Amino acid sequence: MACQSNxxxxxxxxxxxxxxxxxxxxxxxxxxxxxxxxxxxxxxxxPDGNCIxxxxxxxKITLQSISKVISLALVLMDRGPNYVFEKVGMxxxxxxxxxxxxxxxxxxxxxxxxxxxxxxxxxxxMLKGNSVEERFQRLxxxxxxxxxxxxxxxxxxxxxxxxxxxxxNRALCYFLKQHHIIDEDIEELMDLxxxxxxxxxxxxxxxxxxxxxAMDGVDPExxxxxxxxxxxxxxxxxxxxxGMYNASGEFAIKIGIPAKSGVSGGIMGAVPGRFGIGIFGxxxxxxxNSIAGIKLLELLSKTYSLSxx
Ligand code: GLN
Numbered sequence: 001m002a003c004q005s006n007x008x009x010x011x012x013x014x015x016x017x018x019x020x021x022x023x024x025x026x027x028x029x030x031x032x033x034x035x036x037x038x039x040x041x042x043x044x045x046x047p048d049g050n051c052i053x054x055x056x057x058x059x060k061i062t063l064q065s066i067s068k069v070i071s072l073a074l075v076l077m078d079r080g081p082n083y084v085f086e087k088v089g090m091x092x093x094x095x096x097x098x099x100x101x102x103x104x105x106x107x108x109x110x111x112x113x114x115x116x117x118x119x120x121x122x123x124x125x126m127l128k129g130n131s132v133e134e135r136f137q138r139l140x141x142x143x144x145x146x147x148x149x150x151x152x153x154x155x156x157x158x159x160x161x162x163x164x165x166x167x168x169n170r171a172l173c174y175f176l177k178q179h180h181i182i183d184e185d186i187e188e189l190m191d192l193x194x195x196x197x198x199x200x201x202x203x204x205x206x207x208x209x210x211x212x213x214a215m216d217g218v219d220p221e222x223x224x225x226x227x228x229x230x231x232x233x234x235x236x237x238x239x240x241x242x243g244m245y246n247a248s249g250e251f252a253i254k255i256g257i258p259a260k261s262g263v264s265g266g267i268m269g270a271v272p273g274r275f276g277i278g279i280f281g282x283x284x285x286x287x288x289n290s291i292a293g294i295k296l297l298e299l300l301s302k303t304y305s306l307s308x309x
Pocket of ligand 1: 064162197264
């Protein structure tokens with residue numbers, strides 16, 4: 001679908017872009033360090049199939065932590081909420097996304113929520129399938145359906161780069177294995193998780209996925225219920241309480257929409273009943289969120305009264 005470049009959006013992008021200078025591209029996954037910190041783009045997808053955009057929306061980004069909310073949706077459909085929430089909690093942590101600290105002090109030991117790395121690793125562990133390939137393919141097919149784009153794939157370079165350097169995520173996995181929350185081969189789980197995080201797409205695809213969440217799981221173009229209403233609601237609630245890591249409270253106050261960010265600089269937003277948003281701005285703030293992306297959302301939320309509160 002053609003996405004119309006929009007002058008009002010472009011003006012907001014240019015207003016937000018200068019703050020990118022105060023941020024820094026993530027380089028703990030070496031392949032992500034190649035991104036241009038000044039990039040900033042946005043797509044907004046409406047239920048009637050219309051789309052508006054600004055910036056270079058053909059550029060592809062990897063999902064990174066944005067994938068966590070999508071794998072959660074599929075696992076909730078696979079296993080049901082009771083099974084899932086026996087192994088991962090529902091509470092924000094106030095800690096950085098990769099923190100190991102609360103794993104040791106939470107009794108019984110389980111990650112506090114599915115949006116931190118420890119919780120997301122447990123969720124990915126729960127993906128159904130007979131092999132890593134089959135589990136990955138099921139997740140990829142689900143993402144292709146949500147985006148309405150069957151050509152979406154993962155970036156092998158980013159996946160390999162994270163696989164080779166994911167020492168802390170391996171540590172989280174071994175801790176969880178020791179406590180019987182994970183019981184698979186950790187190298188296989190890391191293979192699956194790093195491919196999941198490396199699934200790449202454009203802002204347009206991302207906004208289309210945000211739209212399906214915004215519309216309570218209904219594909220607005222086909223009318224198909226891609227995920228049940230209760231699953232979409234659980235995911236959106238986690239986006240509000242934990243979607244922007246330990247900046248979710250301030251984000252809820254200043255912007256007030258369900259959103260999920262990733263260290264690639266992507267942000268997926270779901271404005272309930274109204275539209276989906278896909279943003280890419282790789283320079284990050286100290287909490288790991290796109291610094292210009294958040295500024296852009298703040299301007300957008302003020303201009304169009306988007307807060308749901
Ligand atoms: N793949 C990244 C990691 O596990 C995702 C983290 C993120 O986007 N915050 O470190």
